[in-house]
Amino acid sequence: MTTPQPPRRRDAAENRAGILIAAVAVLADDPHASVEEIARAAGLSRRAFYGHFDDREAVVRAVLGAGAERFNAIAQAVSDDDPRRALAQLARGLWDEAQHVHVAVAIALDERHGPLTAQALAPVRARLAEICERGYAQRVLRRDVPPEVTARLVEEAARGVITHVDPEISRTHRLPERAVLAAAGLGWHEIDELIGER
Template sequence: MTDTPAARRPRRDALENRAGILAAATATIAHDPHASIDTIARSAGLTRRALYGHFEDRDALIREVVAAGAQRFNAIALSIHDDDPRIALARLASQLWTEASHVQVAASIALDDAHVLETADALAPLRRTVVAIVRRGQDADVLRTDVAAPTLARLVEEAARAVITRMDASSPEARSLAVRAVLSIAGLSWREAVALLARHPELLEEHR
């Protein structure tokens, strides 16, 4: 049987509907990490029954939201290649800020005990990148060495998440504050962080 355009249309429509549900879930959960399946369905312009035609339950939907967000974060992490670990850390924090709404979703879900492990697994490549950058910085004696690299990397992650989840992403100072908070936890003084960003203003430019 020939696969005509008409035959292919239902599959394309289904994929578009699924993408729309994920977008609606992302926005809804960013506002309320405990949003019900009914709330998410209404946000997507669907009935609960229609949403269940794409996802068997709320957990299945959440897992896909986590996976989609993690894919974006991990791709950013893999794009960081600066030799100076301070610049690499600043660039990573700044570019993750571009994905602020998605980061807020991952942070909110990570705070939910039901999804801690799957969030950690999904973000493993990003976390490995942060540990590697921190370790290089410690070896070069430009980042603090009083804390083991994996622990310092986790502190950096928590600092970034705290800023992201508590600040208005539209604030003109938000990106700079997020980057400076990360650098501060990593061992730079606030003056050193400000000077670094002054020398490299491109670090605070938005990348899409």
Template structure:
């Protein structure tokens, strides 16, 4: 395959993924034919890149997971409370842009593939929970793996059940902090001291 052909193939694949995101956002049951038409390609061309609809969805999940995993590695706060709040806020903002696609990824039919794709994020959450328990920031009446799993399930519920157009990161942040053991007053104080967590335009105090 020459360079021009490879470039065309890459462009077609990217176009298919973009079309799939757009169509699945409108209708999670969108067919391969609908996605191919949206991409301006034939059904045969689409199948040249993906074996079937499930393979296409798995690719969407994998590429989306890479973005979520990257967010997890971007959190550098040493305070576990701040780290959890910032992680929840950034994940929420990312999920809000692709909410229906994220909901599809979290559907039971794709849970195994999603879990594997998000393994780095899950490890980051588990480590954050352990750190918070060790320094006394988080509740210790639950084992770290259990608490981490509860936070994951909360995130899943928020992504799949909340209308991103009518809510903001504050909901996800406060829910995560509450699960970790902070009272609503403690969460209020934390967010008031660090407004940039839920409002990216706000000024953060010096570290």
């Protein structure tokens, strides 16, 4: 029989949350920021940092995990019956969230963290696959390739917009929606009508 552990002290939980918030802000300015810089931004010592995280990589992984939870929640909230509108909603929701943690997203998509990110974002991928399968069955998304290929094309289009396109251009021209819908086989005029632009 295991002995119940005493509840974690409130200040310890607050310190850990403060480290995560500081890590997002510091990494946004410098993706290579050190443990010292993250701890300083959280108002803590290196020793306090290491009381919560084994190393810099551990805090980066925690930041990525928290971001993945938010992305997964966005994907689950997409409910439009029209797969085209569902894709547009998914793209807009993920883009809006990514803008708050843009550098963390870039880190999540780099080669080193790719496998971790893929695992953490499995619910987003599952939702995307389901939308593409419905769109294929309803003949409203591309049918020249299988739906799993369409889902991959959409994912790569979204990755390109998130990591390489100026946020103001994306917002003004609604590039997240346009990129994923074009990858899913829609023409520009159809996209204009779907997202309410002429």
